Amino acid sequence: MRTNDLHIELPASKSISNRWLVLNHIMGTRSSGGGQHKGLPFMLRHLSDADDTQLMSALLAQLRHGTSNLFYCHNAGSVARFMLALLAITPGQWLLTGDDRLKQRPMLPLINCLRSMGCNIQCLDNEGYLPLNITGYIPQYRMAEIDPNESSQYVSAMMLIGCLLPNGLTLTLTDRAASRPYIEMTRALLTQAGIKNSVTPNRRVYRVEALPSTLQHRQQVVTIEPDWSSASYIYAAACLVPGLRIRMPGLSYSQSVQGDRVVKDLFAQLGVTTQELRSPYRTNTRSITIVASGMHPDAFEYNFIDCPDLLPAVLVTCAALGMKARLRGIKNLRIKESDRINALKTELEKMGATITQTTTEVRLAPAKLTPGAPINTHEDHRIAMSFGVLTLLFPELIIENPEQVSKSFPDFWRQLDHIRHAAQELTH
Numbered sequence: 001m002r003t004n005d006l007h008i009e010l011p012a013s014k015s016i017s018n019r020w021l022v023l024n025h026i027m028g029t030r031s032s033g034g035g036q037h038k039g040l041p042f043m044l045r046h047l048s049d050a051d052d053t054q055l056m057s058a059l060l061a062q063l064r065h066g067t068s069n070l071f072y073c074h075n076a077g078s079v080a081r082f083m084l085a086l087l088a089i090t091p092g093q094w095l096l097t098g099d100d101r102l103k104q105r106p107m108l109p110l111i112n113c114l115r116s117m118g119c120n121i122q123c124l125d126n127e128g129y130l131p132l133n134i135t136g137y138i139p140q141y142r143m144a145e146i147d148p149n150e151s152s153q154y155v156s157a158m159m160l161i162g163c164l165l166p167n168g169l170t171l172t173l174t175d176r177a178a179s180r181p182y183i184e185m186t187r188a189l190l191t192q193a194g195i196k197n198s199v200t201p202n203r204r205v206y207r208v209e210a211l212p213s214t215l216q217h218r219q220q221v222v223t224i225e226p227d228w229s230s231a232s233y234i235y236a237a238a239c240l241v242p243g244l245r246i247r248m249p250g251l252s253y254s255q256s257v258q259g260d261r262v263v264k265d266l267f268a269q270l271g272v273t274t275q276e277l278r279s280p281y282r283t284n285t286r287s288i289t290i291v292a293s294g295m296h297p298d299a300f301e302y303n304f305i306d307c308p309d310l311l312p313a314v315l316v317t318c319a320a321l322g323m324k325a326r327l328r329g330i331k332n333l334r335i336k337e338s339d340r341i342n343a344l345k346t347e348l349e350k351m352g353a354t355i356t357q358t359t360t361e362v363r364l365a366p367a368k369l370t371p372g373a374p375i376n377t378h379e380d381h382r383i384a385m386s387f388g389v390l391t392l393l394f395p396e397l398i399i400e401n402p403e404q405v406s407k408s409f410p411d412f413w414r415q416l417d418h419i420r421h422a423a424q425e426l427t428h
Contacts, residue, residue: 005247005289006422008234010226011409013258015078017048017224018056019186022082022160023193025060027211042193045223046250051407052076059083063090073098073130075337075379076407077105078153080130084110085157088119089164090136097131101379104129105335110154113146113171142167148177150332155206156186162208163195171206178332180306181259188257192222226251228260230409232313235267235290236389237416239317241423242271242294252276252286263310264288270317271296296321298366305329308336312386315344318364319353320390325364330357337407338378347375347387374398381407388412392420 020042028040047053056079059071063086071087071094073080080098084107087094097103108128111121120135142165148155155177162169177183180203187206190197196209231248238246253261253276264274271293279285300318304311304327311327318325333340341362345355350373354365371394377384384404391397405412 005245007247008415010230010248011050012046012048012224013227014048014050014053014408017053018078019189020044020222021056021060026164041219043219043221047224049410052079055079069093070095073102075099075101081110081153081157085161087134087136088114089138089161092136094134096134102130106150109147110157113144117141117144139165143170145172145174147174149175152177152179152182155183159186159206159208163211168210169208173204185257225256228258228263229309232263232310233385233389235263235272236313236317237392237419238272238290238292239270240320240392242292244422244426245289245291247287247289249287251288260307260310262307266314299324301326303329308333312344312382316386319348320369322366322368324366328361330362338380343378343383371397374400377401377404381405385412388416
C-alpha cells in the first residue's frame with residue numbers, strides 16, 4: 001500500500017446501522033420471550049454516529065423501556081417509516097410524529113399496507129401523513145401488497161417486521177420500487193441475522209419467515225461498513241483536485257451490500273479511477289483509493305432511479321466542471337429532506353448555472369460557476385455537503401447552516417479541510 005495517500009475517514013452507513021438497530025431490537029425482544037428485555041443479540045461495532053442513527057437508537061430504547069408513548073422522528077423519513085411498522089405490531093397506544101417537513105413526506109402506502117393486515121392507524125391531520133395515532137396489534141395475516149413507487153423504505157419497513165408475524169410475511173410489490181438496491185440491502189441483512197427470506201425472480205414478491213417463539217441468546221459481533229453515499233462527496237472533491245490520491249479505509253466495493261457503491265462507476269465517467277486494496281495484515285480489511293485524471297467528457301447522462309442520494313454530488317460536480325448533463329429518475333428527490341431538485345436548481349443558478357427540469361429529468365447547460373450569494377442548504381444535509389465541496393474551488397463561498405451535515409456525516413467539514421490542505425500542498 002502507498003503511504004502518501006490522503007486518508008479520509010467516512011462515517012458508517014446509517015442505512016445499514018438503522019436496519020441493524022431494528023433487527024437487534026426485534027430479535028432481542030424475541031430472545032427474551034417477549035417479556036422484560038434482558039439483552040441484545042448483536043454487538044454492533046462502528047455504528048453510525050449520524051443524527052438519524054442516534055435517533056433510531058433512542059426511539060427503540062424508549063420503546064423497550066416504555067418511557068413514553070410519543071415517538072418524535074424530527075425529519076428522519078426512514079426512522080419514521082421503520083418505527084411506524086414496528087409500533088403498528090407492538091401492543092399499546094402510540095403517537096408517531098415529527099417536524100413540519102416530515103409531516104409533508106408521504107406515508108400512505110405503508111399505512112394502507114399495515115391497515116390491510118388489520119393494524120389500527122389513524123391519521124390525525126392529513127390522510128397519509130404524520131402525525132399518527134397507532135393502536136398496536138399483532139396481525140395474523142401473512143399476505144400483503146404495497147406500492148413501493150415513492151419509497152423503498154415502505155418495503156424495507158415491512159420486511160424488517162415480517163419475522164415477528166406469527167406466520168411470517170409474503171409481500172407483493174404492485175409497482176417498480178424506487179431505490180430498489182435498498183430493498184436488496186435489507187434482504188442481505190436479514191440473511192446475516194439468520195432470518196430466512198426469499199424473493200421471486202421478477203423481484204415482485206418477497207417472503208420473510210417467522211422467527212421461532214424463542215431464540216437462543218447468543219451475542220454476535222456485527223461491524224457496520226463505511227457509507228458509500230457519503231463517499232460521493234469525496235469523489236466529487238477528487239474531481240476538483242486532480243492528481244490528489246485519496247484513500248477511504250474500510251470501504252469496499254466488492255464486499256459491500258450498499259447499492260450506492262455504483263458511485264464508483266458514475267465518477268469513472270468523470271475521470272476518477274478507483275482501486276480497491278486489501279490489507280496485507282488483515283484479510284478482511286479493505287480500502288478504496290481514488291484519484292482524478294482531470295480529464296472528463298463534455299456531457300454526462302445517467303438514470304438515478306436506483307441511487308437518488310448520489311444525484312446532488314454528481315450534479316454539482318458536473319456544474320463545477322462546466323459540463324452538460326442530463327440526469328433522469330428524479331421524481332422521488334422531491335420528497336426527501338427537501339425538494340432536492342428545486343434546491344439544487346435554486347442554489348446552482350445563484351452561481352451562474354442554467355438548469356431546466358421536468359417531472360422526470362433535470363438538464364444542466366455548460367456554464368462557468370462563480371461564487372455569489374450564500375448557499376441556502378434548505379435544511380438538507382446532502383445539499384450542504386454537495387455545495388460544501390465547491391469551497392475547494394471557491395474558499396469565499398458561504399454555506400449557511402453547515403451543521404445540517406450531522407444527519408449523515410458529522411465529521412464532513414473536518415474531512416473536507418484535510419482535502420483542502422492536501423490540495424494546497426499538491427499545488428506548491
